[in-house]
Amino acid sequence: MFRRERSIPLRCSAAALCNNLSVLQVPSRNLTHFGVVHGPSAQLLSAAPEGAPLAQRQLHAKEGAGVSPPLITQVHWCVLPFRVLLVLTSHRGIQMYESDGSVMVYWHALDSGDVSPVQAVFARGIASSGHFICVGTWSGRVLVFDIPAKGPNIVLSEELAGHQTSVTDIATEPAQGQDCMADMVTADDSGLLCVWRSGPEFKLMTQIPGFGVPCPSVQLWHGTVAAGYGDGQVRLYEASTGTLHVQISAHARAICALDLAPELLSAAEDTFVHIWKLSRSPKSGHTEVEHCHAECVPDTQVCGVRFCDPSGSSFAVTGYDLAEILRFSSV
């Protein structure tokens, strides 16, 4: 059903982080941008449809006090109504660039004032919601930045409290009309999910408790929250109520990345990538899931996975220690 396409070579290998692949599709220019974290640096590259790499750039975490170069935790493109920004989170703070990574437009240093010496300080979890960019932090706080249509006048507008442990991932989707309550979900190291409604002030709608395992990756689509957990489980919830609809024993190791549109893509440290088809039963209205495809990436601890086109007919994979982006497309 899927065949392996030509890989895109990377200058440096991918780090063993979660959600370690960001993809920006630029259909108008027939290009796809990829972003992968190596460690103290992140690599951006653009490729043509067949996978030929066209341009590449390396970004580094801003230096600060400390013994070793700061490590980047995540790199992610945020698509806003009037612009696209590239956001980079690290153990020092949050850097925002123009979408090609050429110019840094904003720097936010993390406040580590009262932190106990044992606590690692970092930002992690990036998503855009309307004209806001939301970024998670080590303390559980979610920072909300107000982004102007152009220029560097970015302002920290709100700090959301909802999590007691480090944020792992954030997912958003455009508000589905007036009666849609929830358009953002945040996840943390304890497995807790917080569902929010965006606005000039973000409002916490529901909390979905964890069960002792981290939730490294979360997605939101058409009112359904898809969450991947450290014990290899994937769970689907109703966003507005927090009701559990589906529970999948999907992987044998911790899940590291999910993507959703319209199929669900899951990847884990067990070397497998799975594709699941979501549907709604016409009789009962319940969410149903069907397994479509299993792809084993031999001897590779997968760390990132993304669909490369809106229909979900192709996807890309990154793995720890791998200096290439693997691509697959359906036949």
Next chain:
Amino acid sequence: MSLRTLPLLFLNLGGEMLYILDQRLRAQNIPADKARKVLNDIISTMFNRKFMEELFKPQELYSKKALRTVYDRLAHASIMRLNQASMDKLYDLMTMAFKYQILLCPRPKDVLLITFNHLDAIKGFIQDSPAILHQVEETFRQLTEIYGALSAGEFQLIRQTLLIFFQDLHIRVSIFLKDRVQNSNGRFVLPVSGPVPWGTEVPGLIRMFNDKGKEVKKIEFKHGGHYVTAPKEGSFELYGDRVLKLGTNMYSMNRPVETHMSGASRNLASRTQESIAPNPLAKEELNFLARLMGGMEIKKPSGPEPGFRLNLFTTDEEEEQAALTRPEELSYEVLNIQATQDQQRNKELARIMGEFEVMDQPRQSASKGDDLLAMMDEL
């Protein structure tokens, strides 16, 4: 990254070092009492209370260079000496073994079980020395106190920190290649069969629920692996069945410890960066080293106890050859203590390193190496 990684890194690498030294001491027929003394001295130095105190302080991981310097010192804590080539090989084996263990670790928390496996084996080496045994058990208690309370998320961060430390290392190890746990390209085999981690369900089931939380449908799917449920959880007590085999001694008398340099590789670009660029953090690292090794109480060899040289290779010629052919990008440049401008720190470090003779020792291999080169020119 995590500030709790250094003790785990140090103890596990130290454990691997002892496994390898033990095997080589027996393979080279070193008299039992000398071999025992070497292991006792090294273990005693590793678990020294002051040293452990420094180690357990929350701190970032230092560079591979700094860490390597600590092991150089540790390996020479007794009457045994190692040439540069043997020390390089020892460090290669140690790091690849622990990288393998971290990669295959079922749950992030199981890195603690791997550490306990190493400590259990270390206790076996020093059975006849109650004082050192007490030190090891004290460290055990400290580990339990600090790591016993960490969450799964914090262990995941520790694991990620360790994997970043070991990123891009693909040295091929003969024993791993033979056992088929490593491929010929230097990458480890990640099996898709066997027991799932404790607490994980065997993949293959999709369960669907209605709004009341009642399960309404259950279907199976083919996930591609051949997994079975975990039989039981490993013990985190002072004594107990760890269940996990990672971290136990894989060397025995008859298994030689060879490494093959994987040679020039694209992936080494980032590592070359580290060793060539002047290290602006050298001063911080030297402070760390001074503190850490200040806690190491090295016993000066008393009386006419003759030292001996241990060879990690099967012959002296092999050792010389290895020294000559080691790829540039894989050389572990031991930290240059002259690099710092801080005279005070320099003096203090020089004092601590006073007994550390190897760095100043004239390389006997150098002259033999010259002969070899001369011979090759004549061919």
